[in-house]
Amino acid sequence: MPTVGIKRDFLFKALGKTYTDEEFEELCFEFGLELDEVTSEKEIISREQGDSKAADASDVILYKIDVPANRYDLLCLEGLVRGLQVFKNKLEAPRYRRLSPDSGEPQRLIITKETAAVRPHAVAAVLRNITFTQERYDSFIELQEKLHQNICRKRSLVAIGTHDLDTICGPFTYTAKAPGDISFRPLNQTKEFTATQLMSLYKTDSHLRHYLPIIEDKPVYPVIYDSNGVVLSMPPIINGDHSRISLQTKNIFIECTATDLTKAKIVLDIIVTMFSEYCAKPFTVEQAEVVYPDGQIFTYPELTYRKEKLSGEFINRKVGISESAEQICQLLTRMCLLSHPLGEEIEVEIPPTRPDIIHACDIMEDAAIAYGFNNVPRTTPRTYTVANQFPLNKLTELLRHDMAAAGFTEALNFALCSQEDIAEKLGKKISDVKAVHISNPKTADFQVRPGNTAIRCA
Known part of the structure; x- marks a missing residue:
């Protein structure tokens, strides 16, 4: 997840309200984000480069906020403030x-x-x-x-x-x-x-x-x-x-x-x-x-607004709630998805700031966020199972304990890594390194697998 660093005081000024760290962390959670760290430029430089380098750095408090990778509209202060204000019903989503x-x-x-x-x-x-x-x-x-x-x-x-x-x-x-x-x-x-x-x-x-x-x-x-x-x-x-x-x-x-x-x-x-x-x-x-x-x-720019239709029953069933179409529309509108009830269906307008909305499940997820995951009623599963450890896993755990007791150190690394890790950082060209290349890596951190071992990727 991308992390956005924002000056706390400037953020509160834009929001028109001052929060404690705990209150803002709760607001982020309600909006589907995570306040990862409360720090300062001086603290960051001191941690990464030493106290001597941090002497002239700023003491301004920074909020490090984890943002979903597909929410490009939240990667800056302007989009984050706009989204939170609409979420708190203090602002209507603008029309671009x-x-x-x-x-x-x-x-x-x-x-x-x-x-x-x-x-x-x-x-x-x-x-x-x-x-x-x-x-x-x-x-x-x-x-x-x-x-x-x-x-x-x-x-x-x-x-x-x-x-x-x-x-x-x-x-x-x-x-x-x-x-x-x-x-x-x-x-x-x-x-x-x-x-x-x-x-x-x-x-x-x-x-x-x-x-x-x-x-x-x-x-x-x-x-x-x-x-x-x-x-x-x-x-x-x-x-x-x-x-x-x-x-x-x-x-x-x-x-x-x-x-x-x-x-x-x-x-x-x-x-x-x-x-x-x-x-x-x-x-x-x-x-x-x-x-x-x-x-x-x-x-x-195209600035295209498009409309999608889905049923309120679909959202209620998937989220586990029981709300009317009008109430669901209010939830979606708080997520910058202007919505209107059309009989048993809901018409949702997708703004140009939300390219992450691809199909009905994405709309359902926003409705769940606006409703509040902590507010979803707990239900008893219709089927019961008794959990039990696989014999192979149990044996593996016992072996790990014995190996550790014998003085060995276990290292569990990712099967995939970036091209930079096995080439540039080692002073080599990627063409000279034996590795299996992933044709469509999801992130830059998982591009190749070192060695000649064949792997299957979905």
Whole structure:
């Protein structure tokens, strides 16, 4: 589960209420989250790097909150506060709208055919007249990083670029060129580098070196230009310094390049819905056009609302409660799923912030959370069984005790691990390591099994 670190006082200010640690922990539990740790920046640095490194660190209290991996809308303060306020009936879920520009044509991102060899898809949008504070800016940057590590799979599926629109000029071109033909000044650098030089420069960068293998073996690298030839970014590695955003930025051009278009749409929707709150017209997003090599034009962000129907009886039976359709609708509305009874059925509207809602079971789970798991009546099972240990397990336990008594130490490790653990961290190339590779790993921590042992994976 991803962990979100949020400053306690800033969180309470946004919620409009001060909680004790115990009260907030209970609120998180009711909402399906977990308050993992109450700490501070100084405490974290002291624990990881020693007291000497923590001398100048902040004493501000941080809440470390565990968030379900598929709840991308809760990976930042804005989404978390919005969700909790709706859950506590202090706020109605906002309605997100896509608008045309007030004047002129929408910003346009043109994709050339050369990108097919590396990252063929892109989406884009504009946040117009946004107001940043230091806390909002930090949250904006942190959300991008959380999404990169989560749904973007360390930028391999999607890479996010955010740019100060007032420093660049559309239409923009997304293309791919030979590394030696790409030259620009990247973020936090004082001079221009070619793409080849950048790949060498970032080999030792503790943050960016992990993303280099995504494109370093490709014959061409993706790059985005504005109409004046200014480089916006070289995804998925680094943005250009020319268009970097700051506290003074008022208009943000957001582009997401991807190998997976569906995930790119989700990422774009999450970013714009979370931070459109700070625009002059709250919860509105200026649309942008993306032109594919075959001439097709698509408008983003989609911000799609869809409707699902299910029966109240289904939810009652699965959760173990007995509520009317009207009461179930109230429960779902508290989870930002606006619902209405239609006779014996319930119509549920899924907002663009909830891509985790795929089928009826997901809706049922939200109803159970809103009802409160501790409030579900206890029932006696209709069948009784007497538990007993398997003979093999009993023998194994006895052997463990005897081995430990003889002075042996038992190590029980995961069968699977990450590619980084058996290659980069040991100074080797993954191609030189004998390992079974999982074609569709669920997380980056379980990508391979060392050795030649064959395994079956569902």
